[in-house]
Amino acid sequence: MRWLLLLALTLATALRAQEPAAQMRFSGADGLVRSAAPAATQIDLTVTAMLVEGVVRQRFRNDTDQFVEAVWLQALPDDAAVHAFLVRIGERRIHSVVQPRVQAQQIYRNAVQAGQRAAIVEQTHANGFSTRVANVAPGEWVDVELKYSQVLRYQDGLFKLSFPLAVHSKTAQIRAGVCQSVAETGPDACSASNRAVDLSVHLMPSLPIKRIDSNTHDITVAYAGASMEVALKAGPVADDRDFELNWEPEPQSEPTAALMTEHKDGAYYALLMLVPPKQALESLNRELILVIDTSGSMYGDALSQAKAAAQDALTRLKPSDRFNVIRFSDASARLFESPLEASRERVDQALRYVDALDADGGTNMTDALGLSLRGEAPPGWLRQVVFATDGEVEQESVLLEMIERDLGAARLFPIGIGQAPNAAFLRRASERGRGAYLTVRNLDEVAAQLQTLFNKLDRPVLKDFTLKFPNSAEIYPSRLPDLYHGEPLLISAKLADNQGIVSAAGLLAGGRWERSLKLATPVHDAGIARLWARRKVTDLEDGLRQGGPVEAMQAEITALGLAHNLVTRYTSLVAVDEAPTRRADQSLALAALNTDAIALMATASAKPLWLCAAILLGLLALGVHWSGRTRA
Amino acid sequence: MNLRKLIALAAAFGACVCFAEAGYIGAKAELAQMLLARSFAQQSAAQLAPKPWPWADFRPVARLQIKRLGLDVIALSDASPRHLAFGPTLSRVSTPSGEMKLLNAHRDTHFAALANVAEGDQITLRQSGELRRYRVKTILITATPNLALNGVADGAIVLSTCYPFNAVNPHGPQRFVVYAEAQSAR
Numbered sequence: 001m002r003w004l005l006l007l008a009l010t011l012a013t014a015l016r017a018q019e020p021a022a023q024m025r026f027s028g029a030d031g032l033v034r035s036a037a038p039a040a041t042q043i044d045l046t047v048t049a050m051l052v053e054g055v056v057r058q059r060f061r062n063d064t065d066q067f068v069e070a071v072w073l074q075a076l077p078d079d080a081a082v083h084a085f086l087v088r089i090g091e092r093r094i095h096s097v098v099q100p101r102v103q104a105q106q107i108y109r110n111a112v113q114a115g116q117r118a119a120i121v122e123q124t125h126a127n128g129f130s131t132r133v134a135n136v137a138p139g140e141w142v143d144v145e146l147k148y149s150q151v152l153r154y155q156d157g158l159f160k161l162s163f164p165l166a167v168h169s170k171t172a173q174i175r176a177g178v179c180q181s182v183a184e185t186g187p188d189a190c191s192a193s194n195r196a197v198d199l200s201v202h203l204m205p206s207l208p209i210k211r212i213d214s215n216t217h218d219i220t221v222a223y224a225g226a227s228m229e230v231a232l233k234a235g236p237v238a239d240d241r242d243f244e245l246n247w248e249p250e251p252q253s254e255p256t257a258a259l260m261t262e263h264k265d266g267a268y269y270a271l272l273m274l275v276p277p278k279q280a281l282e283s284l285n286r287e288l289i290l291v292i293d294t295s296g297s298m299y300g301d302a303l304s305q306a307k308a309a310a311q312d313a314l315t316r317l318k319p320s321d322r323f324n325v326i327r328f329s330d331a332s333a334r335l336f337e338s339p340l341e342a343s344r345e346r347v348d349q350a351l352r353y354v355d356a357l358d359a360d361g362g363t364n365m366t367d368a369l370g371l372s373l374r375g376e377a378p379p380g381w382l383r384q385v386v387f388a389t390d391g392e393v394e395q396e397s398v399l400l401e402m403i404e405r406d407l408g409a410a411r412l413f414p415i416g417i418g419q420a421p422n423a424a425f426l427r428r429a430s431e432r433g434r435g436a437y438l439t440v441r442n443l444d445e446v447a448a449q450l451q452t453l454f455n456k457l458d459r460p461v462l463k464d465f466t467l468k469f470p471n472s473a474e475i476y477p478s479r480l481p482d483l484y485h486g487e488p489l490l491i492s493a494k495l496a497d498n499q500g501i502v503s504a505a506g507l508l509a510g511g512r513w514e515r516s517l518k519l520a521t522p523v524h525d526a527g528i529a530r531l532w533a534r535r536k537v538t539d540l541e542d543g544l545r546q547g548g549p550v551e552a553m554q555a556e557i558t559a560l561g562l563a564h565n566l567v568t569r570y571t572s573l574v575a576v577d578e579a580p581t582r583r584a585d586q587s588l589a590l591a592a593l594n595t596d597a598i599a600l601m602a603t604a605s606a607k608p609l610w611l612c613a614a615i616l617l618g619l620l621a622l623g624v625h626w627s628g629r630t631r632a
Numbered sequence: 633m634n635l636r637k638l639i640a641l642a643a644a645f646g647a648c649v650c651f652a653e654a655g656y657i658g659a660k661a662e663l664a665q666m667l668l669a670r671s672f673a674q675q676s677a678a679q680l681a682p683k684p685w686p687w688a689d690f691r692p693v694a695r696l697q698i699k700r701l702g703l704d705v706i707a708l709s710d711a712s713p714r715h716l717a718f719g720p721t722l723s724r725v726s727t728p729s730g731e732m733k734l735l736n737a738h739r740d741t742h743f744a745a746l747a748n749v750a751e752g753d754q755i756t757l758r759q760s761g762e763l764r765r766y767r768v769k770t771i772l773i774t775a776t777p778n779l780a781l782n783g784v785a786d787g788a789i790v791l792s793t794c795y796p797f798n799a800v801n802p803h804g805p806q807r808f809v810v811y812a813e814a815q816s817a818r
Contacts, residue, residue, distance in 0.1 A: 607741065
């Protein structure tokens, strides 16, 4: 990934140095760089179960009488991953290919040496991509096509598909020595409003649908067998508000499972979706162990918010649930000797205990983790260990080993608070702990995010989930998680063939749950294979971090990246310029995916403030003194 | 006349107090660094450094140097705004490409020298008995405290401090960010 940045920097510098400003830019009366807005935008979304494959096509024209550099921002849904793009300018076609990193680097160097540039597609912030095309002739048309994948949201019993039609962000980018806040140069310059947007959705829901509608736009729905076609009722609309489509599956009293397969390059890939019923089933009994970091660094907002969230979680325990509270800094302490049933008095006692927690001392996680994993929940209770810390993890491997050894039937939910949660460690810990992890980088959000997690933990629906495929199958995530209320599970598998029955089973509060699912006719290009590949890459990368054989994993990740069009640490999306003229025309672009941003700490002492005050007061003293003397 | 004298005296006294406060911040920053350096010297690959003073809730973890700027400071574990009075804080941050190190420090004490940093400057970081070299690739001033991590190379280092350097308001939104990549062993 190192070269990606290099690319962004060098390329931006190169552009600036090479461009005769007058040719590339047309400045208005305000002196701002203006770019053309697309004349038309066509968005086509295909939804298979919970996978979205999106294609965004845009077209614009250079209406000026000069050569311009066209820049525009394309907002995409939050977790969209771009996997292909295509730019057409006049007779040139610039399209993306996924290349091993070394080759991509070579292509880049060649292009730089030849002094070429064509298009850049880059991720400007969490959900925005900017595309630049240089040297567009007066009156020329430019077409751009972007393809992305995404996993759908499910909330309050509704599937939600959204597409943002406006960009708002204040995230700064690391670029060639200048601050480029997207807010400054972005939407105003690039997404002049009232462009016409047309949008269509091809929906293969895999579960019977009760109701489908959009709160944001008027739509028409056409049914074709098991699938539906959604279109905008009045044709293209202005891009003044985001698009959102909701649908509700038929209510069920038990978890429902759906199975779809995709055929790609001689292999079959399956996606199993397990959806909890909308009406809350009787939850499994649980044993909640709350572990709170009270080291000095939690002082202030972080601790008070963590306390509030913990208290909220405590008040929501059922009397039949069991619980304990553990605090730790240099040493650990627990409220009860062992977890106890959540009677009214005990919960009150725990609330007071949490209320009195104070931040002081260092961070000794090993002890606290050991304490929280000690013992087993009685049969029929699901132990959930929620471990909130802002500490640096110093003995990663010791902690991971401990989880492996002592977890038993418990589930671990590690939460990283503050500026630098070690997400990689948290994820590994949660995977070995068969739970989920959460990072809260913004201290203002601690309470809200913890609340969301506790909301989920409140209602475990199904545990000990197992899947049996007729033939050998490579399944990700390799450890099947539990099913919680309001949160469907997606399981990916690669299969040798497409015949037979898959049996799924698990344990509900009311007894055993079993389903048989038939492997059916495969669908095309639904993103099922890509999701499987992405999950496998994540799995391999984890192995890599844990000191697995680098060469073997590099080869495997590279192969997956190339086969499934994925940007990984060893493969990159590169733009290739197929020029009709026979020059050695290879230009490039980059797309850095999976972006993330952090909030940088406020780092100024009050020293200048005090100095300033000292000088002002000093001047005042002198002034008063002096004016007194002149009068006298 | 008397009142005037009183005001002048009060203002002069106030000026002294404020001046002392400013001096105290500077002195605390310097003194803490001396104690930290002493404690850091006892660190080795096998052993964490002892706490610089008995009630400290952090340890020295690394020594950061930019020779050209005469910058030489000991960084602390546990990134907390409370610790910035004593030295830069060092944290590991997960990025899409792997991991980077992030150092925060006050613009008016430990990182004041960064005002003169230039692209190409060499940074060294000694941590757990290991010396790493970095070269400054980019310097940027952000309009908001947010920093996107998508372009950050694995193993890179980012120094961040508030900006502008001489601003009076300690809570401004701007940040001065120095981005440096690890120099390979080649």
